[in-house]
Amino acid sequence: MIWMGLSYISIRVKDMKKSVAFYTRKLGLKVVGKRKMPGELIVQLEDKATKQRLNLMWYAKSNRWYTPYKMNGVELDHLMFQVPDAKKAYAKLLKGGATKATDIWDGTERVMGLVKDPNGIWIGVMSVKKK
Numbered sequence: 001m002i003w004m005g006l007s008y009i010s011i012r013v014k015d016m017k018k019s020v021a022f023y024t025r026k027l028g029l030k031v032v033g034k035r036k037m038p039g040e041l042i043v044q045l046e047d048k049a050t051k052q053r054l055n056l057m058w059y060a061k062s063n064r065w066y067t068p069y070k071m072n073g074v075e076l077d078h079l080m081f082q083v084p085d086a087k088k089a090y091a092k093l094l095k096g097g098a099t100k101a102t103d104i105w106d107g108t109e110r111v112m113g114l115v116k117d118p119n120g121i122w123i124g125v126m127s128v129k130k131k
Contacts, residue, residue, distance in 0.1 A: 039063030078122035
């Protein structure tokens with residue numbers, strides 16, 4: 001069995017400014033981080049009481065992850081599980097029959113890869129590199 005803990009949930013948004021306002025002003029979440037990459041904007045929110053995280057994801061049409069916003073389920077971007085070794089967990093999930101959604105990605109801060117659940121929802125495994 002693979003040990004993992006739910007790290008965060010990501011949803012796609014059409015309008016980042018309106019979405020941040022809704023989740024912070026109406027639901028009381030706090031902005032704890034922002035990441036901007038070419039064609040991609042991520043705003044990380046946290047619930048003060050539970051410490052659960054929600055990532056708001058916006059993609060430009062030029063981004064490889066972009067799909068038209070159709071309200072058909074793609075708006076739930078992915079669930080991410082933190083594991084001690086993302087490469088091993090990813091390989092074990094694939095060996096166990098999961099369908100590959102992305103290749104494993106080895107970045108400067110983290111390693112992660114995504115598979116598809118039986119419904120096509122992307123499930124990620126991520127390990128943070130020690131500094």
